[in-house]
Amino acid sequence: MNREQKRAWALVVGMSLALLFVIIAGLLHLLDVGWSRPFVCAAAVALGAGVIACLRVKPDTGAVTSDERDKEIEKSAYLAGFGAVYLFVIVVSFAPIAILGEDGSIPVKYMPGLLLGAGLCQAYAMSIATLVKYGRGGDRHE
Amino acid sequence: MAKSEIQNRIRRLRFDHGEMTQQQLADKARVTRQTIIAIEAGKYAPSLPLAFRIAAAFGLPLEEVFQYTANGDAPPDD
Numbered sequence: 148m149n150r151e152q153k154r155a156w157a158l159v160v161g162m163s164l165a166l167l168f169v170i171i172a173g174l175l176h177l178l179d180v181g182w183s184r185p186f187v188c189a190a191a192v193a194l195g196a197g198v199i200a201c202l203r204v205k206p207d208t209g210a211v212t213s214d215e216r217d218k219e220i221e222k223s224a225y226l227a228g229f230g231a232v233y234l235f236v237i238v239v240s241f242a243p244i245a246i247l248g249e250d251g252s253i254p255v256k257y258m259p260g261l262l263l264g265a266g267l268c269q270a271y272a273m274s275i276a277t278l279v280k281y282g283r284g285g286d287r288h289e
Numbered sequence: 290m291a292k293s294e295i296q297n298r299i300r301r302l303r304f305d306h307g308e309m310t311q312q313q314l315a316d317k318a319r320v321t322r323q324t325i326i327a328i329e330a331g332k333y334a335p336s337l338p339l340a341f342r343i344a345a346a347f348g349l350p351l352e353e354v355f356q357y358t359a360n361g362d363a364p365p366d367d
Contacts, residue, residue, distance in 0.1 A: 210319075211315065211321050214325045216323070217321070
């Protein structure tokens with residue numbers, strides 16, 4: 148497993164856990180059960196741990212650490228990230244109308260959050276694309 | 290998954306050349322071992338310069354290492 152795969156794994160695991168905790172927190176909040184705040188905290192911790200793990204992955208050793216295939220995979224990952232951001236923008240553009248109706252309104256203070264959401268969406272899509280292209284695990288030793 | 294149209298004899302050639310390891314071939318071709326594994330498995334079609342470098346690592350012409358098959362059938366291995 149190379150450095151990019153390890154970084155992608157760290158982000159995918161961290162972000163997936165964070166997403167799971169956010170969904171649970173949202174459901175608890177909607178059902179008015181309480182206990183949603185600890186899940187939001189857990190989501191933040193999972194996301195932070197994923198990002199820290201991603202940043203702490205050591206560089207690959209060896210004479211050649213990147214070649215034409217790595218560059219090709221990187222390009223595909225960027226393309227997937229761009230597509231994910233585009234999809235995210237489409238969804239958040241229409242979701243308020245679909246949920247609140249044509250006369251609904253949302254506070255503008257939520258707008259900067261869209262930037263964060265788009266960034267997370269891009270990182271997630273890039274990590275998934277990287278893992279799909281490289282394969283999930285290591286490789287055979289001969 | 291559809292078979293690649295570019296078939297190769299890298300695995301056989303490695304063993305014919307003193308059981309060359311994937312890492313040794315990767316170093317000679319200036320790529321990572323993962324790329325050699327992917328090419329050997331037919332999961333990645335190398336660029337023309339890389340294909341030439343791999344062939345040069347074995348001291349053979351390109352067509353003795355890589356074969357093009359229109360329908361993805363494996364070429365006869367000797």
